[in-house]
Each structure stands twice: as C-alpha cells, then as structure tokens.
Amino acid sequence: MSKRDLIIFITLSFMWSLSFVFYRIGVPEFGSLAFASLRVIFAGLVMLVFVMVNKKNRDGLRDHWQLLALVGIFSAALPFVLFSFSAQSVNAGVLAVLNASVPMMSGFIASTFFKDRLSKRQVLGLVIGVIGVAILMSESLFAGGVSEAGLANGLLPMGYALLACVGYAVGANITRHYLYNVSPVAITAGSLIIASILMLPVAFYAFPYEQSISAKAWVSVVCIGVFSTAIALIFMNQLIKNIGPTRATSITLVIPIFAIILGYVLLGEALDTRAIIGSVVILIGTYLSLELSVKKLLKS
Template sequence: MTNRDLIIFVTLSFMWSLSFVFYRVGVPEFGSLAFASLRVLFAGLVMLVFVLLKKKNRDGIKQHWKMLSLVGLFSAALPFVLFSFSAQSVNAGVLAVLNASVPMMSGFIARVFFKDRLSKKQALGLVIGVIGVIILMSESLFGGGEPGKGLVEGLLPMGYALLACVGYALGANITKNYLYEVSPVAITAGSLIIGSIIMLPVAFTEFPYGQAISIKAWVSVICIGVFSTAIALIFMNQLIKNIGPTRATSITLVIPIFAIILGYLLLGEALNIQAIIGSIVILIGTYLSLELSIKKMLKPKDKTQTNSI
C-alpha cells in the first residue's frame, strides 16, 4: 500500500463519516426511502457530467454496461434502500457494527468465488477491527432492547443491513475482478447512473409531497449525493483497484472513529472512554488488515519509483 493509497483511505473515511451528519439533518424531513433515492439521483447527475465531458468514460460504460449494472445494483441501489429500512428500527451503533462486517464478507467472497487468499495478518487485523467497533458501540449495542418487540421483528431489520453489506462486498469484488481495465470514473459513473434509473421510481413514490422541506435538508441530501457518494465512490473504486476489495472495504472499520469525532465537534455528542479504547483497537486492526509498515512509510522513496492513480 503506497502513501497515496493511505491518504485516499483516510480521506474517504472522513467523507463517508460525514454521511452520519447529513442523514441526521435530512432523513427526518424527507423520510428514509426518499432520502436514499435522492442521494443516488444527485450522485448520478454529477457523474453524468463526467460521462458527457469525456468520451473515454462513455466508451467504458458502453463496453461494460452489464457488469456496471451489477455494481450499481449491489453497491448503490440495494444497500441504500436496505439500510433505509433497517435504520427505521435499528440504532446507529448496531448499524455501524453490522456495516463493519463488509471486509469480512468481502474476504470470504474473494476467497470462495475468486480464489483470493487473506494473509494471517490481514485476517487477524479484520477480526481485531470488528472487536474494536463492538467496543466503540457497546453502549448502544447492549443498552437494552425495545420492550414488546418480537424476535423476528427485532432481527429482520438487522437482516436488511447484513444483506446491504453483502451487496457492498459483492460490488467490490466485481469491480476488482471484472472491471480492472475500466477507469474509476467510468465505473462510478456507470454504476451510479444505472443505480439512479433503478431508484427513480422510489424517489417519485416516496417523496414527501406537500411538506415543506428546509434548506438544511436539501443541502444535506445534495452534499451526501455529491461528496459522500459520487466523489467518494471514485476514490473507493480507485482504492479497490490499487489494494484489492478486502483491504479497501476495511475502511468500514475506521468510519465509526470519524463519525464519533464529527459527532463530538459538530453535534455536541459525548466522547467517553469506550470511544477512545474502541478507536485505538480499530486503528490496530486496520493497521494489520492493510498490512502497513511504519518503516516502509517513513523510508525515503526511490526517485525512480512512481505511483499511479
């Protein structure tokens, strides 16, 4: 993993963590499904500009539209809808823990279906990272369930979230194994434009007609579509191509750390000892899963070596 990949990894973690703030502002006014569908639509419109400006992106979409359709379905349309359903009755702490299962699922899919292998260091790092997320969110996880809720009724929303994570893992592996020669911009544009088409009926049927929507809510849905979806997925697709789907999706282990920091700075949320300990454990797990080396990172680069993006 190059220093540039590491910078992309950290930047992407921050961009996706902002989603928690945007959701906090926009979902109460739009509703879960309307907000999720508008997120994809705005992201698709942004990527449409990239397609219109560059012929190479159009050619990439035309040649690989079938695989891009799968990526759009698994990495955008289905996960956003499933997480929207899940978020109606599952608290943010549990969702963060479930979302952290993506790299484990990605590694399993890569191993079983694409014959990729995880090193012992990577596997250990992923397990430690998940433990860190559980520590981070332990108060939300074990703070007590909602009275009067049946077992199936309580588990079904979590099942939606896990299916969304499977979608993310599948999309990442498809990108790595079948779209390696396609540019990250073309992959993102094709998948999000196709995802937008899939989500368009949802946007029309679920939009809160007749209800006044504040400027804050509109800014939040536009920002999550442009920055936390379109631009973020360009970075993610580049990262998948550079370091592989399992290591790239381990970003879900780091996102809760940024989310807690942003919550503390922007929303006035409490910062407790569990957050600090959990964050340290997550960083250790991520360091191992990405197979980073402090010595290599500090070592001066050979001027003849170059990084490609």
C-alpha cells in the same frame, strides 16, 4: 499499500463519516427511503457530467454497461434501500457494527470465488477491527440497541443491513476482478447512473409531497449525493483496484471513529473512555488488515 493509497483511505473515511451528519439533518424531513433515493439520483447526475465531458468514460460505460449495472445494483441501489428500511427499527450503533462486517464478507467472497488468499495478519486485523467496533458501540448493542418492538422484531431489519453488506462486498469483488481495466471514474459513473435510473421511481413514490422541506435538508441530500457518494465512490473504486476489495472495504472499520469525532465537534455528542479504547483497537486492527509498514510508508 502506498502513502498515496493511505491518504485516499483516510480522506474517504472522513467523507463517508460526514454522511452521518447529513443523514441527521435530512432524514427527519425527507424520510429514510426518499432520502436514500435522492442521494443516489444526485450522485448519478454528478457522474453524468463526467460521462458527457469525457469520451473515455463514455466508452467505458458503453463497453461494460452490464457489469456496471451489477455494480450499481449491489454497491448503491440495493444497499441504500436496505439500510433505509433497517434504520427505521435499528439504531445507528448497531448498524455501524453490522456495516463493519463488509471486509469479512468481501474477504470470504474473494477467497471462495476468486481464489484470493488472505494472510493470517489480514484475518487477525479484520477480527480485531470488528471487536473494536463492538467496543465502540457496546452501549447501543447491549442497552436498547434494538427498537422497542424487541429483539425478535429487530432480527429482520438487521438481516436487511447484513444483506446490504453482502451487496457492498459483491460489488467490490466485481469491480476488482472484472473491471480492472476500466477507470475508477467510468466505473463510478456507469454504476451510479444506472442505479439512479432504478431509484427514480422509488424517489417519486416515497417523496413527502405534503411536507415542506427546508433549505438545510435539501443542502444535506445534495452534499451526501455529491461528496459522500459520487466523489467518495471514485476514491473507493480507485482503492479497490490498487489494494484489493478486502483491504479497501476495511474502511468500514474506521468510519465509526470519524463519526464519533464529527459528532463531538459538530453535534456536541459525548466522547467517553469506551469510544477512545474502541478507536485504538480499531486502528490496530486496520493497521494489521491493511498490512501497513511504517518503514515502507516513510520511504515512499
């Protein structure tokens, strides 16, 4: 992993963590399903500009639209909708733990269906990372992590979230193994434009027409669509091509750290010992799963 890839990895972690702040602002006014749909639509509109101004991107979309449709469904439309349903009954702490299963799923799919072998160091790092996330979110997991309906009624929403993670993992492997010769911008543009077309009816159906939406909520949904989806997925697709789907999706292990820092700085949330210990464990696991070498990074 080069120093450039590591910078992209850290930047992307920050951009996706910022989406938690946008969700905090926008979801109460739009509702989870309408917010998720608008997120994809605004991201698709941004990427439409990239397609219109660049012939190479148009050619990539035209030549690979079938695969890009699959990536759009598995990496954007399906996960965003499933997480929106899950978030109605499962709190953010549990969702973060479930989301951290993406690299494990991606590694399983890559090794089972594409014969990509994971090193023992990668497997160890992924396991340690998941343990770190569990420590980070332990209070949410074991002190009312599921809604008042109880654990039984919470199993189905958690299943939605896990299915969304499978979607992320499948989309990442399709990108890595079938779209390796397509530019990250073209991949992002094609997948998000197609996903936004699919989500348009959902947005019309779920939009809260009877409610007045504040300017702050509109800004949040635009920002999450532009920065935390469109631009972020360009970076993600570049990472997948450079370092592979398993190491790229291990970013889901780091996102809770940035989310806690942003919550502390921007929202005044508490920063306790458990958060610090969990963050350290996650960083160790991520270091191992990415197979980083300090000496090589300093030389690069």
